[in-house]
Amino acid sequence: MAGTKVSSRKLITTVLIYTALGIAMVWALLPIIWMVLSSLKTEANMFSMPPKFTFKPTFSTYAFMFTEGNFGGFLKNSMIAAFSSTAIALILGTLGGYALARGNYRRGKDIAFWIISTRMTPVAAAIVPLYIIFAKFHLIGTTFGLVFAYTTFNLPFALWMMMTFFAELPPDMEHAAMVDGATKFQAFYRIALPQVTPGLVATGILCLMFAWNDFAFASVFTSHENQTIPVAASLLVSQTGIAWGQAMATGTVIITPMLITGLAVRKYLVRGLSMGAVK
Amino acid sequence: MPQPQPKGAPSAGGRLARFFTTENMMLAPAMLVLASVSIFPFLYLIYASLMDFSLAIDNPTFAGFRNWLRLVKDPLIFQSWKVTIVYAVTGLGLELILGVGIALLLYAAPWGRNLFVTLWMLPIFVAPVVAGLLGWFLLNSSYGLYAWVLQQFGVHTDIFGTVATALPAVILIDVWEWTPLITLIVLSGLQSLPTEPLEAAEVDGATYWQKLRYIILPLSFRIIVVALLIRSMDIMRFIDTIFITTAGGPADSTKIIGLRLFDVAFRFMDIGFAAAIGLSMLVVTIFLGKAFIRVMYGRE
Amino acid sequence: MKKKLFAILSCLVILTLVLAGCGGEKAKDTAKEPAAQGKLVDGPFKKVEGLPAIQAPEGFDWKQFAGVELNVISENTPPSSAIAANIKEFEEATGIKVNIQQMDLGTLVQKVGLDFGAGSSKYHVIYADPYQVLAKYSSKFVDLNELEKDPTLPKIPGGLEDFIQSQLEIDGYMGSKDKLYALPYDCPTMVLAYRTDVMAKIKENFLKEKGFDPTPNPNMTWEQYYQVAEYINKHAAELGVKYGTGHQAKQYDSLMCDFSNILNAYGADYFENRDLGGIGAANPGKTALTTPEAIQAFEFYNKLLKIAHPGSKSWDWNGLAEAFAAGEVAMAPEWHEFASMFENPEKSKVAGKVAWTTLPKGPKRSANIFGGTGIGINANASEKEKKAAWLFLVWATSPQTQLMILESPVGGATPSRNSVYNVASVKKAMEDPTSEEAKKMPNLTSMKATLEAWKAENAYGRPKVPQWPQIDTIVFTELSKMLAGQQDPKTTAESISKQVDALTGN
Known part of the structure; x- marks a missing residue:
């Protein structure tokens, strides 16, 4: 008797859990599904009221974007900027994060907070001084300049995350390696680093996301040649109307590479973040 | 506050050797880059906040503390802070509740966790500019899917054109995009919880709510604060979605301080005043961050 | 500790000041060739019946600025899309490379303001919104009268009289008519x-x-x-x-x-x-x-x-x-x-x-x-760039180009030139909305x-x-x-x- 009661209760709980998750998925995914569907519609179908759920898909918007619209180029620019700034942030952030975690700095916590606080400057306020520096060094409109600008928010983030990951790693194994004759750097490279790989991946994904999604910096620091996708998306709003078909297609294009990357490292992502901060 | 540890005075040579430690060498490149991208901008902002750029943008004149006084006196700034508080507190609150809630659901789900996580995190990869466009597209009263659904229920209000609905709408767009980030971080925390206390509680016949209240939440407290800290840093900085959907209106009801800063800096090119606003926002964020960190380590 | 910090800070401040002081190279004015006075000759551009041709003094070498790169910053308006689509004509005739950057007006105002603020000349030809750009930064623009008067340079085809005068006033001047800062470019109303x-x-x-x-x-x-x-x-x-x-x-x-x-x-x-x-x-x-x-x-x-x-x-x-x-x-x-x-x-x-x-x-x-705008030249540009930019201005605001913009499938903005409205096909399209001409120029x-x-x-x-x-x-x-x-x-x-x-x- 008691057994069936428990199992029926369990069943109800399970049903409730999946119902709630189902609602959450609809909330999260419906806009994206609608975006993808709309990108496959003709303009006339897109604006029909009531909305059309069945229609003959057309890829003409994509064809236009990748031939005349130069979206392939924008996609490439976005990738170069996002991936290189992420690489820089990860390399410097991992080295620095390890040093901060193991270095016994007297005001370690204050340094750590200063690092993360450099990421708090409002974007609009940060742009003016950065523009002055960039103009001096002729970096406006260059991809290098954009990567540099992205480093301003990705490096502190990576440093801080990596510091947390290393800090929760017990140092015993590194000590043992050093007793066996390894240098401090070898201990870091051979022992500590492999253990935080999941954290490194997770940090990388989030850095990638921050750079990938950026509009404010890219709109100021790029020129037509090295424009990124969010900037190209903003250009679809012009003085004579919004190119909705292209806007929806841009949205689809913008999530695809990130979706692939996300899928590829999904397991690391969930595991990786779990290492941070929870000591 | 960490106390400086007293150390013996080293000799000159020792000091040099101490400076070139492996740690310092590893830290140096990051610190150099960070210093170069943050110290000049910071000093420049302080300098600019004391200058008046309104007459000649490339030849500012000294303004004393006028910009800072305007910051206190300008009722529009005050108004924007009010909107910001509502926007940030409601947005962060919803993201926290929903984010943690979904994380707990996923944690409790017997199967399909990875699939759900993957789908659930998709919105964070939609760039905020596109999220704004998408929000507008869905809520537009002439052709929006959501507007149409609302109209079926007899709601014909123009969402972005009405004071009562514009702010909730932009908050919901933010919640849509960023709740998954909170979920992701919190879920990873949940997954690394030690299993012993939970098993012990199970043996003692604890209900789920008891386990949640006394074991799960206290143990994942710190990761939740980390998630909140990351989000709270960005919620004031980023204005892309509001910029595209309502541009601050109607009747200033969605003009958060970041948007006001953008106006002052780049529409009015009043760089001095913008610097003062920017610095004040920085101070607020730093205090907020400090508070979060104190809460986080307060439980040690 | 504090002393050290102070020393570091002051070093940084000094460094900043030094950086701010140097830079800003002066471009050299290259070979001014002797130009014949008086006689004007048609330039190497497409001619349209009934429209004044683009002309330059006899012996003017249209290719003398070949190799110069011009950055044109514009709002994403129909004329700029049309110009971008047809820029080959100008590039081939002059050898000047033109990069047209289009963006929303807000971003344009932001970029132009930042550029002027930094004293640089990232953009040579600027879409000068009369209210958000020109009124604020008129001193940062070249006085076009001087280029128009320069006997070694091409003239505005049809002269300033061919622009719609009320638009010339709004788009071109600021405060007085002593200096002309921009030429009418588009004209939404x-x-x-x-x-x-x-x-x-x-x-x-x-x-x-x-x-x-x-x-x-x-x-x-x-x-x-x-x-x-x-x-x-x-x-x-x-x-x-x-x-x-x-x-x-x-x-x-x-x-x-x-x-x-x-x-x-x-x-x-x-x-x-x-x-x-x-x-x-x-x-x-x-x-x-x-x-x-x-x-x-x-x-x-x-x-x-x-x-x-x-x-x-x-x-x-x-x-x-x-x-x-x-x-x-x-x-x-x-x-x-x-x-x-x-x-x-x-x-x-x-x-x-x-x-x-x-x-x-x-x-x-x-x-x-009226919501039209003119285009002008950044005064921070080098002499050579200014002259190359003048060539672009003359071409882009010429009646022929304005007609091309009107007919362009990617553009379709209306001209700011009186003479274009007297072209037969344009007249017909305005008179008869069902005509072929009207369908071509909706x-x-x-x-x-x-x-x-x-x-x-x-x-x-x-x-x-x-x-x-x-x-x-x-x-x-x-x-x-x-x-x-x-x-x-x-x-x-x-x-x-x-x-x-x-x-x-x-």
């Missing part, structure tokens, strides 16, 4: 779009009931417009539209534009000084928004928006155009360049059912706000009304003062509060006056 099919349906009954023809025409008043809109609202279901009138009343620049039409039609203006709409002034003087006429205008606008499509309060000009194209509203004050969108069956359900006229009259007149369906709107008695230019971006913001924010029901029209007028006077120090 607000006129009234309405649905002919809806008007035909209601005409008979409306005439019986109200005693006047509901079809918008140059003599209709705003009060009559209100009645027509109200009538259509009542019969919306049977007419197949949702509302009589739609507006661009989002808390944004568009709201100020929409309101200005009515303000000025009622005989009021923003400032006591009524001459700010043309060449502009550095200080506008006192506001004049609390006069009885102005208050009347505020009251009417508030009343009108109460019966307008509720979406109006979230629409800028794009939102309004989409709603009009979707067939939601029967009448809308809108920029005339949207005509091509309305006539495009792919984007519009109302193609072939749209007609245009000047905006209704107030007690004083019909006022149609923008011209609104052009007859627009040419009317450009006449002095109907044209309205908003005040051109350096503080305009702030004033604009105050105006549209307070208006938005009024439309949201948070304050009455009188309070709104007073609040705007108070804030604007405080801003300008009057």
